[in-house]
Amino acid sequence: MSSFFVKVILPVLVVVFAIAAAVGLAKLRQPPEKTEESRPAILVNVSGIEPDNVVYHISSQGMVTPKLETSLVSEVNGRVVMVAEQFVAGGFFNKGDLLVRVEQSDYLTNVKAAEAALANSQAMLAEEKARVKVAEEEWRSFTSGTAPALGLRQPQLASALASVQSAEAELERVRRDLSRTEIRAPYDGMVRSRAANLGQFISRGTVLGSIVGTDVAEIRLPLTDTDMAFLTMPAATVTESNKVTLTSTVAGQQLSWPATLVRSEGMLDERSRVMYVVAEVTDPYQRKSQGQPILNFGRFVGASIVGSQAEQVVRVARHLLLPGNQILVVDKDNTLQFRQVSVDRATAQFAYIKDGLEVTDQLALSAISNPLAGTVVRVAGASQSIDDTEQPTQLADAAAKAAAAVKGQ
Template sequence: MKTWQKGLFAAGVFGLAIGAFIAIQATATPPLQKDKSGSQAPLVVTQQLQAQPHRFELQLWAEVKPKEKTTLTPEVSGRVIALDPDFIAGGVITKGTVLVQLDDSDYQVALLSAQAAVASAESVLSQEQAQARVAEQELRHLSRDQITALALRQPQLLSAEAALKSAKASLQKAKRDLERTRITAPYDALVVNRNIGLGQVVSTGTALGELYSVEQAELYVPVASFDLAYLPTERAGIPAQLRTEQVSREAKVVRDLGLVDSQTRMSHLVVQLDDPYAVRSQQPVIRFGQYVEVRLAGRVEEKLYTIPQDALSDGKVWLLQPDMTMARQQVDVVRQSGKFAYVKSGLTDGQQLILTVPNFPQPGMVVRTAPSDSELVKTE
């Protein structure tokens, strides 16, 4: 290659190098902020603080239990002649359903006999009343001092009236005994177990089966003494939400047991859930024995700062000052729940809370903030 060609080639390469350098400089990231010593300042993420009203919520756990439990027992004896198909373990029955029918033939006879006794007593009473009226007519010519109660047949009349009352009482008992051969469900219920079968002779007091009411369920919710401060003074009526992995139901607190457990030192609130088995509604079912999360709506605090718990250390937080330096601030935390802490005092609106604290932080340390999430990702 000739000398002039070599010079031209070298000049071209040098020109390309200068152009590339200029292009790189034009697209390069501006120099990062540095502290007073000239080193690169750490990058932090901040959150602007703003106080807002906050309703406290307690997250507790409790077991679902029936409000009412009943062991069915007959009030009369007899042979079982019929059983409701749903009167089996796990069956759900409605109030008034005839679960067990006892043989009532003897009680039908007793009812007829009682009715006959009443009719006879009424007849005797009518006769005595008539005879008393006749005696009174016959003795009208005598003075009152000469007329005795026996002559007016008053003892016989009182005896006949008493006999009628006794006969009517026997009739009422015969009717009740006949009705008691039909054993019905006292409420909407879940059948826990059944202890009898068709043809079995049962006597008064025999355990026929056990029922749990599905009209209402109750949960005895343990609450620590320090959590009670976040609930309204009037406990009854506090809204509650019951949650499992699959369902959520609305409930309410109905009473405070008013006792502190001597072993656990916990108080207990009673939460009531209506129609847990959805017999009379389209709500999802919550079963007895389930251990569910209970969320209680607490009192409202008008002005609280909600900050991540990670930003809190030993009751203090780091704040970003207007001159891009860090400052440590003591705060008054009223509650910590989940991933958040709730601060009542020590902060003011508009301050910048540092969420990502650099290694070995010091008051007065110069930091820089990321203008956007994209820059933060690129820097990392």
């Protein structure tokens, strides 16, 4: 009997007790607490919106060229007997300076001959006037009435007078040729190139050299139609609206020169489809004034032109302007929003927003991948909310409870 109990009944009781214990423990087990996982809000950098009055500056570039440029051409024939020391490439001269002289011997002889011919014509005229007077007296002594023109020698007197006028004209011509043997500077300037040399025989039409004026330099600046819309063309007097600042790097230094916008060429270039405006710089070589660096002809310069003024616009970085003229902002609820804006002007660096932004908006400066409207964000520099600061502690407590429950099983 005892053997039957040990071999049959006892194992059955153990199994039943084990099953009952397992069921009891299963009923006593508590499931782990469930906590909702929440992602922290995106941290973004923002800046405030500050409308302001902005004066637009239009950028361009161009080459410095002389306003006056002249090719010196001989008007007489002869041998060059004098060349001025300053008549070399790069030499400076003043208005009226003698640059080249041609041999004058033949022209002086022509002047003397013309003076002699004039004196002879004047003597013949005086003699003819005396004959006319004698003819009038003889006519009156023999008869009365009006004397005929031939009897009073009027044709002979007119011929003598014409001879005098012709001699005077010839004298003026030879004197003019004599003055042309001296080539003088027509203005203050600089020699660009020289083609005449001492002892060289030149003829009428020979190019002696090229000179440029140093009083004023010009810079042709190309502008697009968009740029022209923000440009105030020059008035009769120099104002802030037609001032230009030229810049260039010279010997490793960034230099600048003040200039004045004086005119527009008024025609679009057929190839580039741009319009040229002209700026002027007074005394670029500082010959009459001091205080500014020398601005050489041929230098390539950048130009910043003072344009029109815009009232109450917002300047933002150009990369913040999204396609379709949209701006990503953070509203008063700290959520991302897209604003459709009206752009007054856009350059490579900035965009100028005329309207479309609200006063409570802040510009989102951080790069956000695939931003969605309504996304909650955290503003860099602002204090965090209590939920955000306590969230790590709550997650840690939940993790500890789950581990304890698993261990109790």
